[in-house]
Amino acid sequence: MSEQLAIELEGIDKRFGAVQANKDINLKVKKGSIHGIVGENGAGKSTLMSILYGFYHADGGEIRIDGKTVTIASSQAAIALGIGMVHQHFMLVENFTVLENVILGAEGGARLSKGIGRARAELKRLAADYDLKVDPDAITGDLPVGLQQRVEILKALFRGADILILDEPTGVLTPPEADHLFRILRVLRDEGKTVLLITHKLREIMAVTDEVSVMRRGEMVATRETSKTSMGELAELMVGRRVLLDVEKTPAQPGAPFLSVEGLNVRDARGVDVVKDVSFEVRAGEIVGIAGVSGNGQSELLEAIAGIRPARSGVVTIDGTRIDLAAARRDPAEIRSYGLAHVPEDRHRMGLVTRFHEYENAILGYHRDPACGRGAFLDLDAIRATARAGIEKYDIRPPDCALKTANFSGGNQQKIVLAREIERDPAVLLVGQPTRGVDIGAIEFIHKRLVALRDAGKAVLLVSVELDEVRALADRVLVMFDGRVVGERAPETAESELGLLMAGATQEAAE
Amino acid sequence: MFDTLILILDSTVRLSTPLLLAALAGLYSERSGVFDIGLEGKMLGAAFAAGAAAAVTGSAWIGLGAGIAVSIALALVHGFACITNRGNQIVSGVAINFLAIGLTALLGQDWFRQGGRTPPVTGDARFETLVLPFADALREVPVIGGIYSELLSGHNILVYIAFLAVPFTWWVLFRTRFGLRLRAVGENPAAVDTAGISVTWLRYRAVICTGILCGIAGAYLSVAQSAGFIKDMTAGKGFIALAALIFAKWKPVPVMFACLLFGFLDAVAIRLQGQQVPGIGEVPVQAIQALPYILTVVLLAGFIGRAVPPKAGGTAYVKERS
Ligand SMILES: Nc1ncnc2c1ncn2[C@@H]1O[C@H](COP(=O)(O)OP(=O)(O)OP(=O)(O)O)[C@@H](O)[C@H]1O
Ligand SMILES: [Mg+2]
Numbered sequence: 097m098s099e100q101l102a103i104e105l106e107g108i109d110k111r112f113g114a115v116q117a118n119k120d121i122n123l124k125v126k127k128g129s130i131h132g133i134v135g136e137n138g139a140g141k142s143t144l145m146s147i148l149y150g151f152y153h154a155d156g157g158e159i160r161i162d163g164k165t166v167t168i169a170s171s172q173a174a175i176a177l178g179i180g181m182v183h184q185h186f187m188l189v190e191n192f193t194v195l196e197n198v199i200l201g202a203e204g205g206a207r208l209s210k211g212i213g214r215a216r217a218e219l220k221r222l223a224a225d226y227d228l229k230v231d232p233d234a235i236t237g238d239l240p241v242g243l244q245q246r247v248e249i250l251k252a253l254f255r256g257a258d259i260l261i262l263d264e265p266t267g268v269l270t271p272p273e274a275d276h277l278f279r280i281l282r283v284l285r286d287e288g289k290t291v292l293l294i295t296h297k298l299r300e301i302m303a304v305t306d307e308v309s310v311m312r313r314g315e316m317v318a319t320r321e322t323s324k325t326s327m328g329e330l331a332e333l334m335v336g337r338r339v340l341l342d343v344e345k346t347p348a349q350p351g352a353p354f355l356s357v358e359g360l361n362v363r364d365a366r367g368v369d370v371v372k373d374v375s376f377e378v379r380a381g382e383i384v385g386i387a388g389v390s391g392n393g394q395s396e397l398l399e400a401i402a403g404i405r406p407a408r409s410g411v412v413t414i415d416g417t418r419i420d421l422a423a424a425r426r427d428p429a430e431i432r433s434y435g436l437a438h439v440p441e442d443r444h445r446m447g448l449v450t451r452f453h454e455y456e457n458a459i460l461g462y463h464r465d466p467a468c469g470r471g472a473f474l475d476l477d478a479i480r481a482t483a484r485a486g487i488e489k490y491d492i493r494p495p496d497c498a499l500k501t502a503n504f505s506g507g508n509q510q511k512i513v514l515a516r517e518i519e520r521d522p523a524v525l526l527v528g529q530p531t532r533g534v535d536i537g538a539i540e541f542i543h544k545r546l547v548a549l550r551d552a553g554k555a556v557l558l559v560s561v562e563l564d565e566v567r568a569l570a571d572r573v574l575v576m577f578d579g580r581v582v583g584e585r586a587p588e589t590a591e592s593e594l595g596l597l598m599a600g601a602t603q604e605a606a607e
Numbered sequence: 608m609f610d611t612l613i614l615i616l617d618s619t620v621r622l623s624t625p626l627l628l629a630a631l632a633g634l635y636s637e638r639s640g641v642f643d644i645g646l647e648g649k650m651l652g653a654a655f656a657a658g659a660a661a662a663v664t665g666s667a668w669i670g671l672g673a674g675i676a677v678s679i680a681l682a683l684v685h686g687f688a689c690i691t692n693r694g695n696q697i698v699s700g701v702a703i704n705f706l707a708i709g710l711t712a713l714l715g716q717d718w719f720r721q722g723g724r725t726p727p728v729t730g731d732a733r734f735e736t737l738v739l740p741f742a743d744a745l746r747e748v749p750v751i752g753g754i755y756s757e758l759l760s761g762h763n764i765l766v767y768i769a770f771l772a773v774p775f776t777w778w779v780l781f782r783t784r785f786g787l788r789l790r791a792v793g794e795n796p797a798a799v800d801t802a803g804i805s806v807t808w809l810r811y812r813a814v815i816c817t818g819i820l821c822g823i824a825g826a827y828l829s830v831a832q833s834a835g836f837i838k839d840m841t842a843g844k845g846f847i848a849l850a851a852l853i854f855a856k857w858k859p860v861p862v863m864f865a866c867l868l869f870g871f872l873d874a875v876a877i878r879l880q881g882q883q884v885p886g887i888g889e890v891p892v893q894a895i896q897a898l899p900y901i902l903t904v905v906l907l908a909g910f911i912g913r914a915v916p917p918k919a920g921g922t923a924y925v926k927e928r929s
Contacts, residue, residue, distance in 0.1 A: 172803030187798040189791045201802030203784040
């Protein structure tokens, strides 16, 4: 066992305006280990990693790489020191091919022709060595997120990274994809590379890391050997109090159907049928969960019901109002007015305008509400008051509604959307990936809010790739595969059975 | 009939050249994420500088150099405002246009006292037409003679430079490291930054390329196509070039065809001036002059699909999460 240190941080400080994102951080990471970092949303994890990667500059403190004191003035310097990073939000050029993305910044000469051939060979080698297969000529933006992430990892390895930082890599991955990633990380570690892994999923920390450090409100509060700690202890260290890792709920009392979907068919822009003849009901006072490997039509289903995506055929009934989705292009605002709220899966693309102030996002889509103003004028005081109430209730940090939304941490951005949609008290709530990128304290809170909404007699349709989450929250589970609902199960059904259904095994085989 | 066609096509080439140079100029800047509606102003400034320098020194090449220098200077002003100081790119572009209109008129009157014109340039002070080899010998050969000797031969060197700039730009954009980074920074500057490349320097280089090409476009107007600078001689060509750029979806080869199309419309307009068209009567020239703009709007609205500009275009790069 080598006790050499790959990374040593001493007294790192970083302040953004009024927010102290990192306070006197000390961290030691052993060479050839997988080191986890956990902490609440906004604890400063991404900031710390961005400092290590030269993307931000620390206000003070010292960084040592392999025992040598260094200044990391730019990402270029970080790359030269053998540091690679997979950012929480991918840093890819979407209309580039995979190959182009990988060589960007490491082209190997002023003319591309030479470098490209070498890069292609190198990618092939990396793909074989680490089981990181991606078509080098595919357009990056067309790839599913799991593959886009591989491209990010390939980028780092291509540059010869010895230290690999992954910021919430599994937030967007399905469980099998995450397992695959962890196999790769272990291989990298066994080769002597050092991995820094940020995640909110304590199970992953327990499964894959050697050591784990906990951050809270900008400070490093503890470092533990993974084998000598527990999920409960980590959760408590993170949040500063005991956290319930399970959802507490009473049996559902379903009432009249609030949301019914009949014969929904959706074809996407490429002409592929992505939702096929889906019908189901969600009753007042129940949570229906949709389980499935991502990309099996769940996202499109939600978007079609919300009126964002045109459907080829299908009727939804929301709280008694029948809407023919295939008729004239439906307007999401109209559908909302019947009592439907929607927390989109991808908060960056659909949920938020990140360049807006927080309070503007807090009413986005509801700006015509009488509560937000009169006629053409917005009542900013009332809007700010609404925003502040949301910030308080959902513990959004920092509690500043005038801050630009882009400057909130990932999990806090998610809370902004949730606060906006849930607090409207809708009859029907559609939620996609409600806890993606959210810390465990907040997960506990969000789960409680969803259950409370149910207990208040509302209908909740939940889509999540986290099977655990679906099983914990839902009163009934629908499994989607290849655009169809392939089965309905009770949430207590064994994970293996649900897993088989999700993988497309036929009904009979699963029974 | 064939001769008329050749004549129209010949003037199409002449008229498209400044559009092509300006549109390719805009392509560099806009592909890097810096929108530039100041093409017009840079061209005008360059035309004036070229006209003035050529008249004073008697050398067209010095005129060209002066035009390029002034255009680069204006491009750097735009860069300083938009890249370094993160100013609004549209406002800066408009300002440069006004600056160029005002300064060229003012300095022109002050220096030469000919109502804003520069003294006419002749001889070495103007780019002469080049005759391609065998052009005279082939002149009498049917069809080929017309095409080769009239259409391809007999232009000044800047015309050839403009058309050679098309494959060159394509090569730069898609076959060089600079081009790859240029395209990347226009789409996602954060990706470029995290790859260890300076966004600022890259965008400055793009803007300088814009300056060079706009400079050539301006010099073409005053010391190649015409013999001297005339007040406001760009007459909206910078904006037509911009339309061509959008029309061509920021791609070099389509840019050439778009500019040829707009140049062709211009050539037809000139040809039709004052002529009676059967069934219509005298065609108002303004209607044909408006065609490039109308065409751009109509075609973009329905026929060739959406022109998606470089994703990061129009916004300054600030280090933060999106
Ligand atoms: N560019 C910025 N400008 C202003 N404030 C910022 C900026 N970047 C981060 N912050 C603030 O710094 C704090 C730490 O953010 P950081 O992204 O490091 O959190 P995190 O631990 O990664 O959270 P999450 O788990 O939600 O991703 C937050 O309060 C955030 O709002
Ligand atoms: Mg983060």
